[in-house]
Amino acid sequence: MAGKTLSEKIIGEHCGREVKAGEVVIVDVDLSYVQDGTGPLTVRRMKEMGLEKAYNPKKTIFFLDHASPSPRMELSNDHELLRDFARKAGITLSDVGNGISHHNSLEKYACPGDIIVGADSHTCTNGALGAFGTGMGSTDVAAAIALGKTWMKVPDTYLVEVNGKLPKGVYSKDVILHLIGSISANGATYKALEFTGDTISGMSTAARSTIANMSVEAGAKAGLFTPDDETRNFLKAMGREEAFRDLKSDEDAEFEKRIEINADELEPLIACPHLVDNVKKISEIGKVKVDEVFIGTSCNGRLEDLHIAASILKGHTISPNLRVIVTPASRRVYMEALRDGTIETFMDAGALVTASGCGACDGVHLGILGDGEVCLATQPRNFKGRMGDADSFIYLGNPAVAAATALTGEISDPREVM
């Protein structure tokens, strides 16, 4: 019998028997969460189901991260609904200011080998620790919260092997943009992506989480990394080394497809409006004037990302023709960036720094785009109208591109200023 992929192993452990890709199974869920955009509907669905208790309240989290803090009365009422329900059901509440669900999950909750369902499409970010995290809708997560179970199809896996050294100005963001550009926005629909190779081994958990996060932008159900020494060190730094466990795909596991990426050959990449797979080399996009630079989100709002951007901005002033908005991913990231002077560097350069949360990424507040405006963002998505006006334009790039752009006022190659 052929060996198992990481996905087959994790899912098998959660349904009490061996499974193969293609089967539909009922699994135990280790961690369920919602955010303030999807959570109110989850609460209403639980009430409609007649199930108002969480199966495992300690491993059920309500994150108030999209409207953090609330910019509108309607959202304040949604927050009250979530706070009230969480209090009554004993569910853990992560209130405004604590930051993005997925990043908090990596810091505090997710463990290698877990099955995690979140009412947010970027729940696949948890794959950075070797957890099978996947996004679902409010009703599915309502059922998972109430019953501790969900159904899922065991996915086939694409093995993505990345080898070589990332050149100057090129980061994990460019690895995942390259992949999405190559296989398209539905190139991995229903599949699990598993990342391996010496480039991946050498990456921090933060860098891996950028790749895991954007796996869904290729349509994938999960984006998985093998837990290794880096994972152990990350968990140790978060004060929960005991969460570590070894887990990997068998040598003879069956992968539906193998994709190789040579890191040495990559350049800074840009996803151009209005789709994430509209990927071009930065040298190919010509002159693009920018009104807003946004550094943050579940994709690139970690300390490492802020350090990359700050190292370019240090001692300089941003272009007078744009605004630069920095939103740390979590309270912890914000505090660390405060302590080490990164926030001061941003402020000195003329950027503004917001409370941690999802920020401007999905058009709720803290940087909404106007008619015809152009944004260069480190976020995972650039769909038409996402950040505000239906006739605005979003370009996606790595944190160094964001910082270089901040200095010039037009999309700029960071290799020229590093």
Added chain:
Amino acid sequence: MGKAWKFGDSISTDLIAPGRYFHLRSNLPELTKHVLEGARPEFSSQVHSGDFVVAGENFGLGSSREHAPTIIKVAGVKAVLAKSFARIFFRNCINIGLPAITCNTDEIDEGDELELDMEKGVVRNKTKGKELDFPPLPHVMNRILQEGGLVVFIKAHKSMEI
């Protein structure tokens, strides 16, 4: 029977339920006034109960927001037909009892009169006199859809054993 509203490829959840209306998510009737606004601004005011949304590849890509298929359903749409669907959107459709049908939508033009027969697995294009087959849903999804969605299913069974 209902009329086909044609859309292209890659209709994202930001085109269906834009983030700029995030504050209306707990007010579905108001949010429905903006359904698919990013793709066809006239859609919400002109769609009739029983009409069909007909699209190309990767319909519903992006966010997990269940509000996207929900407001399509609230607008009266009978079913969404597409060449392919994004995973989370597809699952959400089934959970809320909105048929999401994978078929060759090149055979359907704007305004064609359509009829959906779930039991036989066929879309009848009355305007063109053609029938389009579609594959049956996986067993789990079929049961959820037949019982009227996941809320109704769980209310009845108090279990995920499907």
